[in-house]
Amino acid sequence: MTARIQPDEQHPDHRIPDDEARLERQTGEGAQELHTRARELVLTGGTWPGDELGDTMVINMGPQHPSTHGVLRIMMELDSEEVVRAKAVIGYLHTGMEKTGEELTYVQGATNVTRMDYASPLSNELVYATAIERLLDIEVPPRATWMRMMLVELNRISSHLLFQATNGMDIGAVSMMLYGWREREEVLRLLETITGLRMNHDYIRPGGVAADLPDGWREHVADTMDLVEAGVADYDALLSENPIWLERTVGIGRITTEECLALSITGPILRSTGFAWDLRKAQPYLAYDDVDFDVIFTENGDVFDRYRIRLYEILESVKIVRQCVAKMPSGDFRVQDRKVTPPPRARIDESMEALIHHFKLFTEGFKVPAGETYTSVESPRGEIGCYMVSDGSGKPVRMHIRGPSFYNLQSMGPMVKDSLVADAVAIVSSIDPIMGEVDR
Amino acid sequence: MSDEVREPDHEGEPEALTRPDDDVAAALCDRFPGAVFFSSHGQSVVYVDRSQLADAAQYLRDDEQFTMCMDVTAVDHLVDGVRHQPPGLVPERFEVVANFLSHTRNRRIRLICEVPASDPSVPSLTGVYPGTNFPEREVYDLMGITFDGHPDLVRILMPDDWSGHPLRKDDPSARVPVTFKGDPRPR
Numbered sequence: 001m002t003a004r005i006q007p008d009e010q011h012p013d014h015r016i017p018d019d020e021a022r023l024e025r026q027t028g029e030g031a032q033e034l035h036t037r038a039r040e041l042v043l044t045g046g047t048w049p050g051d052e053l054g055d056t057m058v059i060n061m062g063p064q065h066p067s068t069h070g071v072l073r074i075m076m077e078l079d080s081e082e083v084v085r086a087k088a089v090i091g092y093l094h095t096g097m098e099k100t101g102e103e104l105t106y107v108q109g110a111t112n113v114t115r116m117d118y119a120s121p122l123s124n125e126l127v128y129a130t131a132i133e134r135l136l137d138i139e140v141p142p143r144a145t146w147m148r149m150m151l152v153e154l155n156r157i158s159s160h161l162l163f164q165a166t167n168g169m170d171i172g173a174v175s176m177m178l179y180g181w182r183e184r185e186e187v188l189r190l191l192e193t194i195t196g197l198r199m200n201h202d203y204i205r206p207g208g209v210a211a212d213l214p215d216g217w218r219e220h221v222a223d224t225m226d227l228v229e230a231g232v233a234d235y236d237a238l239l240s241e242n243p244i245w246l247e248r249t250v251g252i253g254r255i256t257t258e259e260c261l262a263l264s265i266t267g268p269i270l271r272s273t274g275f276a277w278d279l280r281k282a283q284p285y286l287a288y289d290d291v292d293f294d295v296i297f298t299e300n301g302d303v304f305d306r307y308r309i310r311l312y313e314i315l316e317s318v319k320i321v322r323q324c325v326a327k328m329p330s331g332d333f334r335v336q337d338r339k340v341t342p343p344p345r346a347r348i349d350e351s352m353e354a355l356i357h358h359f360k361l362f363t364e365g366f367k368v369p370a371g372e373t374y375t376s377v378e379s380p381r382g383e384i385g386c387y388m389v390s391d392g393s394g395k396p397v398r399m400h401i402r403g404p405s406f407y408n409l410q411s412m413g414p415m416v417k418d419s420l421v422a423d424a425v426a427i428v429s430s431i432d433p434i435m436g437e438v439d440r
Numbered sequence: 441m442s443d444e445v446r447e448p449d450h451e452g453e454p455e456a457l458t459r460p461d462d463d464v465a466a467a468l469c470d471r472f473p474g475a476v477f478f479s480s481h482g483q484s485v486v487y488v489d490r491s492q493l494a495d496a497a498q499y500l501r502d503d504e505q506f507t508m509c510m511d512v513t514a515v516d517h518l519v520d521g522v523r524h525q526p527p528g529l530v531p532e533r534f535e536v537v538a539n540f541l542s543h544t545r546n547r548r549i550r551l552i553c554e555v556p557a558s559d560p561s562v563p564s565l566t567g568v569y570p571g572t573n574f575p576e577r578e579v580y581d582l583m584g585i586t587f588d589g590h591p592d593l594v595r596i597l598m599p600d601d602w603s604g605h606p607l608r609k610d611d612p613s614a615r616v617p618v619t620f621k622g623d624p625r626p627r
Binding site for chain 2: 090091094096098099100103134135137261262263264265266275277282283370371372373374376383385387389390391392393397398400402406407409410439440
């Protein structure tokens with residue numbers, strides 16, 4: 001695992017760990033100590049004790065507050081401006097997607113899961129498709145693998161750009177909203193030319209992807225990546241040394257590695273505490289071990305670090321996308337198994353068998369051997385997992401998605417404690433929760 | 441396994457290994473009598489008795505460096521066509537599934553326990569892994585399985601006054617009419 005070191009002369013207290021310190025933290029004696037401390041930690045995330053309130057006041061922020069990223073409601077007990085404790089109340093966007101997933105065939109299910117994390121739908125599709133592929137025991141062709149990787153990274157870029165935009169607006173840098181949206185729009189336009197839709201793509205399907213790359217995709221991707229890189233340089237120049245920005249973010253909403261481990265928190269929040277854990281490096285899937293990129297991490301675990309990590313992760317994703325463009329193999333974009341993938345449109349007119357396969361696939365779907373599996377990928381927000389149970393029929397018995405936002409939201413309580421209300425907005429924003437995924 | 445004669449009927453069926461090739465699973469099986477190891481598509485799964493779930497999790501955390509509980513969920517096997525299970529295990533209606541990850545050893549393991557419909561309860565993991573607070577509430581809310589020792593076991597996704605547990609197979613999705621449809625109030 002490699003790590004990138006971001007020099008920061010402006011803030012000597014923002015020490016960034018070197019490789020040795022990180023390795024020590026993860027595998028050496030430091031790790032043992034870390035785990036001992038994590039063991040002693042007792043955090044009752046989200047618990048609201050029913051004892052007497054003194055001079056404090058309980059207020060609700062949300063579920064319609066503009067800075068709660070959807071319909072998150074936060075119950076805060078306030079002592080004047082200070083938050084004594086806070087609890088996340090969720091469920092306002094619960095639409096029973098796991099139940100729906102049990103009633104859809106495996107072919108239809110991708111349109112369901114893609115609506116969970118609507119800021120990074122391709123990660124959801126990927127984890128869903130890999131779970132089915134593991135149960136079916138099929139392997140997708142190399143071109144599909146690389147296309148998936150490129151699209152997921154493009155999606156990571158658009159998701160982090162969305163974060164930069166909303167995070168800037170929440171903290172008061174309203175111009176960031178425009179800048180972040182400007183570049184995100186370009187990425188979405190690129191995704192639209194490839195997948196046909198700006199979001200909820202239903203593009204990564206069991207057995208491969210839905211369609212091949214369109215003509216002229218190389219130039220389009222290259223141009224978009226240049227735009228994104230220029231955009232990131234803009235944000236860096238605008239915010240990273242901006243005294244107002246630093247005042248609002250540095251040292252706010254601190255969290256430690258122990259707390260993250262205890263509370264099952266993954267993704268940029270975990271990496272901001274000096275723990276360089278990224279599934280793309282640690283347990284490579286797709287073709288991540290064939291591309292060169294760094295895992296970004298910092299050591300302070302505050303709002304500024306989470307902003308910085310997501311900013312530089314955009315550049316790492318740009319690196320990966322460029323390598324995908326350079327190394328994109330030719331060949332099939334989906335597995336040539338007529339039980340799993342539909343026949344090409346032209347074949348349906350000339351072959352009775354192709355017509356039957358097409359009809360069967362889109363009416364009753366394909367059957368998956370009985371079994372259970374858990375697959376996971378690194379989404380922009382952390383580990384997204386899919387626990388899939390099949391009973392040999394055409395629909396899953398259980399389709400459970402481990403949404404990273406759902407778990408990451410548990411960090412809100414300890415981070416918001418003893419901070420100001422205005423900082424609570426910055427902290428919630430830095431968690432980057434997507435309520436569609438939290439409530440499912 | 442090679443000298444065993446396989447019945448033609450059992451072909452393709454899961455086969456429990458008498459001695460797991462996975463050191464953590466082997467240690468779990470030694471420590472907790474009745475635990476059954478099962479390799480599911482290359483992933484280590486250990487079926488433990490439900491009374492031992494929290495103890496097994498504690499052992500994983502304290503002695504085997506499983507630093508994080510990734511996920512807690514449950515499955516309702518009421519209407520399964522074919523049930524995929526290792527032999528030698530008494531199947532019950534519900535299964536509670538917990539996934540663990542060790543950062544230091546870079547590996548995963550899964551614990552599953554059988555939960556009967558007559559008494560759907562398991563010990564809570566929140567004392568061992570505080571991050572299981574939300575997911576256990578979710579399982580309680582949607583599947584109706586209680587977690588003994590959970591600090592705040594209330595509904596999390598459904599409204600507080602909801603009756604029933606929607607992810608159970610005997611709770612059909614059309615049980616409750618769609619709100620706002622055919623609203624009788626005058627406009």
